[in-house]
Amino acid sequence: MPLLEVERVSKDFGGVRAVHDVSFTLEEGELLGIMGPNGSGKTTLFNLIAGALVPDGGRIRLAGQDIAGLAPHRICARGVARTFQLVRPFAGLSALENVLVGRLYGRARGRAAGAVAxxxxxxxLVGLEDRAHEPAARLTFVDKKRLELARALATSPALLLLDEFLAGLNPAETASAMALVRRLVGEGITVLMVEHIVWALLDLSRRVLVLSAGEKIADGPPAAVAADPAVVDVYLGGAGGARARA
Ligand SMILES: Nc1ncnc2c1ncn2[C@@H]1O[C@H](COP(=O)(O)OP(=O)(O)O)[C@@H](O)[C@H]1O
Ligand SMILES: [Mg+2]
Incomplete structure (x- = not known):
């Protein structure tokens, strides 16, 4: 049984079809990359899976059980954790305290023993060992991202949703963040990763899904997806692309 099954899921905002009839499955231990231009529905899809939004139609199953429409903390308790595109740690709490909050909601909730260790x-693991007692508000943007990941991992997730985790990182930071993601997959965490940095996504993923205007237009191995005419058209076509000029 796949860990995650997304079946014909849709979400509209007023007249905007943010996600339209999207289906895919994710096997345990897999890293699936999701790409697509701005506004193609990537974050909305994450919000639907994590429970921040309720789908208008379709089903979402985690390990065979329906989770669509459950409250975010219930979905988290079942093993789904996420980081946010716009980072938002608890500013007044220390880095360590932020991570401990994650523990309260995830699959390890109720187990206090060993929580601090x-x-x-x-x-x-995320490279913040020297910042443990720093208030989160004083961390740099990159360190806030690292903190969000540590907080998400503290929930002991089966499925980790990373929303533009590499955005805003310099080349060295990107390389170490990519190594970290690989390590997490190596430790058995299943990862669903939305990324704007296409080369990194193609490099990390064995399978890539492409959204355009809320619809899935490709799903397959990176090389095949990158060469798919529909994908090329989305990235190189449109108003500024070759097609418009032709
Ligand atoms: N809360 C919301 N209210 C209204 N429209 C939204 C909301 N969230 C997203 N949208 C719209 O849905 C579409 C998909 O957005 P989003 O999922 O954020 O795309 P992406 O993450 O791929 O950039 C966009 O047209 C966006 O403006
Ligand atoms: Mg987004």
Whole structure:
């Protein structure tokens, strides 16, 4: 059974079809990359899976159980964690405290023993071991992203949703963030990753899904997807592209 099954899911905002009839499955241990231009529905799809939004139609199953429409904390308790495109740690809490909050909601909730040691391990994993007692508000943008990841990992997720995790990183930071994502997959976490940096996504993923105007237009191995005429058209076509000029 796939870990995640998204079946004909749709979400409209007024007249805008943010996500339209999207289906895909994700096997345990897989890293699936999602790409698509701005406004193609990537974040909305994450919000539907994580429970921040309720789909207008379709089904979402985690390990065979329906989760569409459940409250975010219930979906988190079942093993789905996320980072946000617009980072938002609890500003007044220290980095360590932020990570401990994650523990309260995830699959390890209720287990207090070892919580601080585990939070310290996760801070070290993301490279924040020297920032544990710093208020989150004082962290740099990149460190806030790292903190969000540590907080998400503190929920002991089966499925991790990363929304533009590489955005705003310099080349060295991008390389280390990519290595970190690979390591998480190696530790058995299934990852669904939305990324604007196409080369990184193609490099990390064995399978890539492409959204355009809310619809899935491609789903397959990176090389095949990158060569798909529909995908090329979305990225190179349109108003400024070759087609418009032809
Ligand atoms: N909360 C919302 N209210 C109204 N429209 C929204 C909302 N969230 C997203 N949209 C619209 O839905 C479409 C998809 O947005 P989004 O999922 O954020 O795209 P992406 O993450 O791919 O850039 C866009 O047209 C966006 O303006
Ligand atoms: Mg987005």
């Amino acid at each position: 585990e939070a310290e391990r996760l801070l070290a």
